Amino acid sequence: MPTFVYMTRCDGCGHCVDICPSDIMHIDKTYRRALNIEPNMCWECYSCVKACPQNAIDARGYSDFAPLGHSVRVLREEEKGTISWKLKFRNGTEKNFVSPIRTTPWDSIKSPSDYDAPSQEALKTQELAHEPEALNIEALPVLSVDKRKEGAS
Ligand code: SF4
Ligand code: SF4
Numbered sequence: 001m002p003t004f005v006y007m008t009r010c011d012g013c014g015h016c017v018d019i020c021p022s023d024i025m026h027i028d029k030t031y032r033r034a035l036n037i038e039p040n041m042c043w044e045c046y047s048c049v050k051a052c053p054q055n056a057i058d059a060r061g062y063s064d065f066a067p068l069g070h071s072v073r074v075l076r077e078e079e080k081g082t083i084s085w086k087l088k089f090r091n092g093t094e095k096n097f098v099s100p101i102r103t104t105p106w107d108s109i110k111s112p113s114d115y116d117a118p119s120q121e122a123l124k125t126q127e128l129a130h131e132p133e134a135l136n137i138e139a140l141p142v143l144s145v146d147k148r149k150e151g152a153s
Contacts, residue, residue, distance in 0.1 A: 001059040001072065002039035003048055009056035010034050016048035016057060049074050050083055050101065076101065 005016075005025075010033040016025040017034060024038045025048055034056070036042065049057045059072045069090035076083050078101065085097040112129070132140050 001044055001061050002042035003036050003044075003046070003057050003059050004039070005034045005036060006056050006058065007031060007033040007035070009054045010052075011054055011056075013053065015051045015053065019047045019051045021045060021047065046074075050076060052076065053078070 007028075012027055012032040012034065014027060014034070017027060019025075022038075022041050022043050024036055024041050025034055026037045027033065028035055039060070044059075046059065049059065053076070055074065055076055058074060061070050061072060071086075071088045073086045073088075074083065075086070081101050081103065082098050083101050085099075087095045087097075089095075115130070118129070127140060132138060
């Protein structure tokens, strides 16, 4: 479900522009309000929805499973630390979900360029960046030669 912006709610703060991994949230030069310039390229990650302080961004369901008459409303309540999703189907059925907002402070997550470049040795291993520390384990599990033979028989 790609996103769209209610321009009358948007104040042009640009948080959605900064956070969008697909770089499709732009500020309209004339109106100084955000818009999703290419919904087809939306990752549907909803980072923009969660980041918008004005609750100005909603998701538009695809017409095959959410035909005309549906709505998806998102309410971000920072003081309560929650984000609520209200889905309304064409037949009037409603589904409501409440989740906690992640409490990591804005700008506190390091970007890949803030880490040291991997060594040549590290490039030869199967570990991904920051593994195994990022998984909170000492080492990735490894299959012994015997176990591999067992699996093949
Ligand atoms: Fe960008 Fe994700 Fe929002 Fe789509 S849902 S516009 S990809 S931040
Ligand atoms: Fe507008 Fe919300 Fe984007 Fe800020 S985060 S520019 S208020 S849509």
